[in-house]
Amino acid sequence: MAPKPLSDRECPDRWSRRRLLSLAAAGLGVGALAGPLGGALARSRSGSDGEGLTLPFDPTAGLRTYNHGTVIRENGVPIRVFEVQARSLTVPLRRATRFKAWTLDGSIPGPNLRARTGERIRVIFHNGDSTSHSLHFHGIHAAAMDGIQPVLFNKTKIYEFEAGAAGLYPYHCHVAPVTRHVGKGLFGLLIVDPIQPRAAADELVLVMGGYDLKNTGHNDLYAFNGIPHHFMEHPIEIRQNQLVRLYLLNMVELEAPLTFHIHANSFEILRQGATGEFRERSDVVTLGVAERHILEFRYPFPGRYMFHPHQDQIAEKGCMGLFEVVA
Ligand SMILES: [Cu+2]
Numbered sequence: 001m002a003p004k005p006l007s008d009r010e011c012p013d014r015w016s017r018r019r020l021l022s023l024a025a026a027g028l029g030v031g032a033l034a035g036p037l038g039g040a041l042a043r044s045r046s047g048s049d050g051e052g053l054t055l056p057f058d059p060t061a062g063l064r065t066y067n068h069g070t071v072i073r074e075n076g077v078p079i080r081v082f083e084v085q086a087r088s089l090t091v092p093l094r095r096a097t098r099f100k101a102w103t104l105d106g107s108i109p110g111p112n113l114r115a116r117t118g119e120r121i122r123v124i125f126h127n128g129d130s131t132s133h134s135l136h137f138h139g140i141h142a143a144a145m146d147g148i149q150p151v152l153f154n155k156t157k158i159y160e161f162e163a164g165a166a167g168l169y170p171y172h173c174h175v176a177p178v179t180r181h182v183g184k185g186l187f188g189l190l191i192v193d194p195i196q197p198r199a200a201a202d203e204l205v206l207v208m209g210g211y212d213l214k215n216t217g218h219n220d221l222y223a224f225n226g227i228p229h230h231f232m233e234h235p236i237e238i239r240q241n242q243l244v245r246l247y248l249l250n251m252v253e254l255e256a257p258l259t260f261h262i263h264a265n266s267f268e269i270l271r272q273g274a275t276g277e278f279r280e281r282s283d284v285v286t287l288g289v290a291e292r293h294i295l296e297f298r299y300p301f302p303g304r305y306m307f308h309p310h311q312d313q314i315a316e317k318g319c320m321g322l323f324e325v326v327a
Pocket of ligand 1: 132134173175181182
């Protein structure tokens, strides 16, 4: 028997971490989670950029790190359980810019959550920040799971739904003003894999974001995976002729749609991460806010190749990087 979806009333906003752990002790398996103080921290290990800044998270690690959660069984039904924590973090965006960001599990974007089509997903969201936040998932689910109700400081909310068709599903805070909550870092990507696995590939996640540093309604800096210019200083190493599968998401608020362009090559586009035969080929693709695509490509020649939105003023303010293709 499938577990009943949680109604708003049953949904334990007031569940404390202790309560969750006591459930685990009662045999419900929740304690097996890689919690925000466990698995998530592994992704948030410090890096540094070309300016010698010590970063609270490593955008390069974020490229290829996936959070598969933990599968538990309730009434014989498997449920893939994730635990995500919102918290404030000071992030050095440039040498002289310390930005008070809002993060999920201590990084921007939040964890790359990964499940398979048809699975039941449970996201245990804990708000460890003094401002109210929420997690709103794109996808098909009950109203009570839609993540538009603020979760207060130190409260926990459980979102539970079925993973829909294979593809890419953004998630983000939906507390007003949403532009500000997203612009300060509260967004990420859920990848839903098809039952039949896609071909083996070097899989990368790149998420574009913008920073309105002075709260003026205009972005001052932009980034792939949280840190402006990071992938110019730390090119993404890929192998010559290796199939690369790029999971690409645009979460740049306050802007018209952006493009994404790679140099000296073209890619196949699977819109919204769809499966099936239909593919387009281009070297530029357009993404409105929250749009996402899978791009597949191989580099036939070694060397360094740029990638960036073709809105060059945005690229020059941090949303630009390099692939280092090695033989
Ligand atoms: Cu928020």
